[in-house]
Amino acid sequence: MALLTGTRGYVVRKVTWSLGTLLFVLVFNFFLFRLLPGDPIKMYTRGRNTPSEQLIKLRAELNRPIGTQFLEYLSNPFASTINSTRFNRPVWELVAERVWPTVLLVGTAILIASVAGIWLGIRSGWRRGGTFDRWTTGATNTLYAMPEFWVGMVLIIALPMFPSGNINTPGVSGFPDVFLDTAWHMVLPVTALAIVYLAEYTSIMRASLVDELRQDYLQLARAKGLREDLVRRRHAVPNALLPTMTLIFLNFGFVIGGAITIETVFSWPGLGLLSYEALRGPDIPLLQATFLLFSIGVVVFTLLADLLYAVLDPRVSSQ
Amino acid sequence: MHPLVKRALTVALAAGLLSAPAAGALARTPDPSPSQAQSSQDKVTFTIGILSDVDSTNPFTGIVVEAYEAYALMYDYLVTSSPKDVSPQPSLAESYQEAPDKKSWTYKIRSGVTWSDGTPLTARDAAYTFNRIIDGDFEQTNYGNYVANIERAEATDDTTLVLHVKKPTPIMERLAVPILPEHVWKDIDGTKVKSYANEPEDGKPIVGSGPFRLVERRKGQFLRFEANKQYWGGAPAMDEVVMRVFLNADAMAQALLRGEIDFAYDLQSNVFESLKNKPGITTRSSKYPGFNEIAFNNGAALADGTPIGDGHPALKDKQVRLAISYAIDRETLVARVLNGNGAPGDTFIPSMYPALHLDPSVKQTYDPAKANQLLDAAGYAKGSDGIRAKDGKKLALRLFVRDGAESQATGEFVKSWLKDIGIDVTVKVMSEDALTEIIGQGDFDMFEWGWVVEPDPDYQMSTFTCGKRSYKDGDAIYADLSDSFYCNPEYDQLYDQQSGETDPAKRAELAKRMQQLVYDDAAYAITYYYDDMVAYRSDRWTGFVPQPDPDGSILFQYGVHSYLAIKPVSAASPGSGAAADTGSGMSGSLVAAVGGGAVVAVVAVLLVARRRRAAGADERE
Numbered sequence: 012m013a014l015l016t017g018t019r020g021y022v023v024r025k026v027t028w029s030l031g032t033l034l035f036v037l038v039f040n041f042f043l044f045r046l047l048p049g050d051p052i053k054m055y056t057r058g059r060n061t062p063s064e065q066l067i068k069l070r071a072e073l074n075r076p077i078g079t080q081f082l083e084y085l086s087n088p089f090a091s092t093i094n095s096t097r098f099n100r101p102v103w104e105l106v107a108e109r110v111w112p113t114v115l116l117v118g119t120a121i122l123i124a125s126v127a128g129i130w131l132g133i134r135s136g137w138r139r140g141g142t143f144d145r146w147t148t149g150a151t152n153t154l155y156a157m158p159e160f161w162v163g164m165v166l167i168i169a170l171p172m173f174p175s176g177n178i179n180t181p182g183v184s185g186f187p188d189v190f191l192d193t194a195w196h197m198v199l200p201v202t203a204l205a206i207v208y209l210a211e212y213t214s215i216m217r218a219s220l221v222d223e224l225r226q227d228y229l230q231l232a233r234a235k236g237l238r239e240d241l242v243r244r245r246h247a248v249p250n251a252l253l254p255t256m257t258l259i260f261l262n263f264g265f266v267i268g269g270a271i272t273i274e275t276v277f278s279w280p281g282l283g284l285l286s287y288e289a290l291r292g293p294d295i296p297l298l299q300a301t302f303l304l305f306s307i308g309v310v311v312f313t314l315l316a317d318l319l320y321a322v323l324d325p326r327v328s329s330q
Numbered sequence: 331m332h333p334l335v336k337r338a339l340t341v342a343l344a345a346g347l348l349s350a351p352a353a354g355a356l357a358r359t360p361d362p363s364p365s366q367a368q369s370s371q372d373k374v375t376f377t378i379g380i381l382s383d384v385d386s387t388n389p390f391t392g393i394v395v396e397a398y399e400a401y402a403l404m405y406d407y408l409v410t411s412s413p414k415d416v417s418p419q420p421s422l423a424e425s426y427q428e429a430p431d432k433k434s435w436t437y438k439i440r441s442g443v444t445w446s447d448g449t450p451l452t453a454r455d456a457a458y459t460f461n462r463i464i465d466g467d468f469e470q471t472n473y474g475n476y477v478a479n480i481e482r483a484e485a486t487d488d489t490t491l492v493l494h495v496k497k498p499t500p501i502m503e504r505l506a507v508p509i510l511p512e513h514v515w516k517d518i519d520g521t522k523v524k525s526y527a528n529e530p531e532d533g534k535p536i537v538g539s540g541p542f543r544l545v546e547r548r549k550g551q552f553l554r555f556e557a558n559k560q561y562w563g564g565a566p567a568m569d570e571v572v573m574r575v576f577l578n579a580d581a582m583a584q585a586l587l588r589g590e591i592d593f594a595y596d597l598q599s600n601v602f603e604s605l606k607n608k609p610g611i612t613t614r615s616s617k618y619p620g621f622n623e624i625a626f627n628n629g630a631a632l633a634d635g636t637p638i639g640d641g642h643p644a645l646k647d648k649q650v651r652l653a654i655s656y657a658i659d660r661e662t663l664v665a666r667v668l669n670g671n672g673a674p675g676d677t678f679i680p681s682m683y684p685a686l687h688l689d690p691s692v693k694q695t696y697d698p699a700k701a702n703q704l705l706d707a708a709g710y711a712k713g714s715d716g717i718r719a720k721d722g723k724k725l726a727l728r729l730f731v732r733d734g735a736e737s738q739a740t741g742e743f744v745k746s747w748l749k750d751i752g753i754d755v756t757v758k759v760m761s762e763d764a765l766t767e768i769i770g771q772g773d774f775d776m777f778e779w780g781w782v783v784e785p786d787p788d789y790q791m792s793t794f795t796c797g798k799r800s801y802k803d804g805d806a807i808y809a810d811l812s813d814s815f816y817c818n819p820e821y822d823q824l825y826d827q828q829s830g831e832t833d834p835a836k837r838a839e840l841a842k843r844m845q846q847l848v849y850d851d852a853a854y855a856i857t858y859y860y861d862d863m864v865a866y867r868s869d870r871w872t873g874f875v876p877q878p879d880p881d882g883s884i885l886f887q888y889g890v891h892s893y894l895a896i897k898p899v900s901a902a903s904p905g906s907g908a909a910a911d912t913g914s915g916m917s918g919s920l921v922a923a924v925g926g927g928a929v930v931a932v933v934a935v936l937l938v939a940r941r942r943r944a945a946g947a948d949e950r951e
Contacts (some may be wrong), residue, residue, distance in 0.1 A: 061498075181548075181570075
């Protein structure tokens with residue numbers, strides 16, 4: 012149980028840091044968007060024949076003292092009553108609508124890519140310089156060098172049996188149908204995204220495994236008479252896994268941010284696109300909401316990665 | 331609707347990331363025959379690809395062109411615009427008339443029309459819609475300009491609507507206001523309407539009376555409309571219309587090639603070119619009521635005449651503006667910037683409206699000699715560096731262009747042409763948001779932008795009146811509609827006169843005089859009228875009705891003419907449609923095999939190269 016007490020301090024430290032970061036983000040967020048150029052009222056009223064009384068009312072709203080606005084914001088940054096200036100709807104409603112397509116797309120892609128990437132990395136790293144290694148490294152580097160949107164377009168052209176975009180087919184309803192339809196639509200975008208992530212995971216996993224190859228403890232394990240298979244699985248891989256886990260968790264943090272380019276190619280209505288649209292206004296309430304969400308995503312997953320470190324490598328928490 | 335909106339959105343999408351490489355890939359793709367992906371149950375579906383989602387299906391909220399198209403499918407309007415020449419034409423009102431005393435207009439509403447829930451549609455619904463806008467606050471935002479002059483709407487019986495007007499106005503023949511069902515909208519008050527989505531819930535369609543009814547909507551993905559087979563204007567030949575959202579034009583073009591969609595709207599010229607000569611697909615570049623211009627700072631001032639901004643004083647001189655207009659080679663712009671999909675521009679009501687457009691007798695066509703002569707006469711002498719100056723002030727002008735390829739290309743052309751006549755131009759690229767701000771403050775010399783002109787030209791005309799210059803509220807200056815700060819009392823007088831003229835012929839005469847004034851004063855140098863570029867599956871659909879005849883738009887018109895007229899090809903001429911469908915699976919998998927093979931080959935080649943390098947790296951270690 013000594014391990015647990017040592018870990019407790021570590022956990023408390025990490026959580027405190029994360030909370031501090033979040034608080035900073037909250038404050039920073041507020042002022043950052045008020046420094047952006049552009050006139051939100053002009054943005055909202057462009058294209059509408061808005062009477063001048065209404066304009067004055069809107070301006071008065073925006074021109075309130077910044078201190079008052081800040082306090083109001085701090086009291087509830089997630090307030091459901093705040094409307095997006097561009098869409099004229101509550102911001103969190105807009106965000107909620109876009110969260111699941113993004114999580115579904117990017118989450119699935121990362122899951123597939125990390126499982127496959129780790130497996131490929133281990134196989135090629137363990138027999139470094141072998142045929143498998145050369146082919147895998149060559150292929151992953153090639154794929155990694157391709158821009159996501161280009162991979163996406165190539166897939167659309169090469170595989171016309173899959174839908175070219177969107178999440179659902181108009182008119183499809185009912186439980187199994189919708190589910191299958193969505194999966195069908197996910198094939199191309201998930202593949203495109205996974206291909207790109209795959210290369211990253213494979214090369215990191217391979218590199219860190221190669222680093223472990225010449226370590227003395229592996230020689231010791233072999234000297235004890237362990238089979239190569241066991242040496243790899245019990246000793247080398249757990250140690251080599253750390254950098255890859257960090258990367259995977261950091262990427263999960265960015266899942267929320269969406270993949271703007273892939274979302275664009277496949278007309279996938281996710282959060283990445285929403286934030287791009289918000290930035291064009293600028294739609295300050297919406298920007299605040301999306302940025303806050305992205306920051307929380309990154310902070311939470313970084314924290315999770317830190318905590319996982321302690322589990323994977325007890326040395327981390329004891330220092 | 332504000333004319334700039336559509337343009338702004340188009341440009342935003344054009345700035346997308348994919349244009350060049352993907353378009354190249356497109357050109358090499360073989361054509362897969364149509365797949366029946368769209369509709370699950372043997373329904374005849376007409377699918378339109380759009381590049382920006384309908385922002386709201388609530389007609390009081392949406393502003394993009396695609397939203398207005400959706401309202402036109404869902405609701406009826408008192409009047410529409412004829413497909414032949416865009417002139418006013420009765421619609422839900424089978425006839426209408428101005429009272430002899432010019433104090434009211436009477437509209438005879440069609441009898442026997444019902445809402446999609448079975449309730450009869452009467453003149454009371456129409457009166458309710460107009461009164462709601464007149465009395466409303468938020469309701470004014472989209473339709474305020476149509477009702478500004480209407481005092482009261484009144485239904486004297488089930489088929490008679492009387493609109494009482496404050497003064498005579500020609501807008502009464504152009505009331506593009508969707509008629510809403512009172513029994514549904516009376517429950518949505520002035521506060522609720524702001525966030526009212528007007529989307530189908532639990533599979534129940536939105537109550538409307540138009541040729542289609544909205545049955546399903548997924549934001550960012552699609553809108554699905556079901557045909558109203560009892561429509562008074564005739565039953566549409568299709569069972570459903572789907573508008574499918576694409577976030578990039580190349581993917582939309584692919585979907586058209588694969589047959590996932592039947593119609594691709596609002597194409598950029600590179601994608602448009604890549605779709606030419608593909609089997610089963612027809613590309614069409616149609617006349618469109620939009621123009622682009624180089625706008626001058628004619629002397630920025632507030633509506634009350636107080637000067638503002640930092641515009642170059644030389645541009646207050648009409649001769650300088652005229653000289654610049656003569657130095658612009660519009661033919662080259664059409665050929666090089668629009669790839670020929672447009673026509674050289676002159677006056678501010680495009681030639682798409684033949685009744686109102688003024689074709690000037692003396693045109694400001696490319697003539698550098700004349701431009702030089704005008705500047706010499708105005709007292710601008712060339713200096714040793716080739717730049718003209720007067721009273722020690724150089725003729726050095728700023729030209730602001732927008733962050734789109736077309737705008738920037740125009741800017742570079744104009745810069746080089748003006749250099750030839752001794753004017754130094756600095757081109758600066760900026761976002762439309764930033765430019766809007768700068769224009770309102772009058773802090774510019776010239777900029778490149780455009781407008782889309784509605785069938786009723788009042789709005790466009792108003793942009794050149796003195797009263798639409800910027801205004802002050804407290805210490806801040808805000809933009810109104812004028813972006814040239816043109817101010818001419820004679821023009822203003824004509825504007826007031828036409829706004830009360832209900833005789834179409836007399837009004838057209840006034841409109842032409844106004845265009846002549848603006849043209850002679852060179853408030854703008856209008857560069858071109860651009861076309862609307864679309865592509866569609868002509869192997870599946872036929873019977874599109876152009877507006878105006880013969881080279882106008884075939885969809886996204888003023889009215890729903892094409893939706894009521896188009897038919898599936900197989901129905902029109904049996905056999906041809908079926909022939910196009912055979913072997914679709916075959917060619918589809920062939921394409922997959924070829925495409926997949928190509929990818930594998932590329933990877934393999936790269937791998938071999940990599941292997942050599944990897945071997946080298948190992949030796950070094």
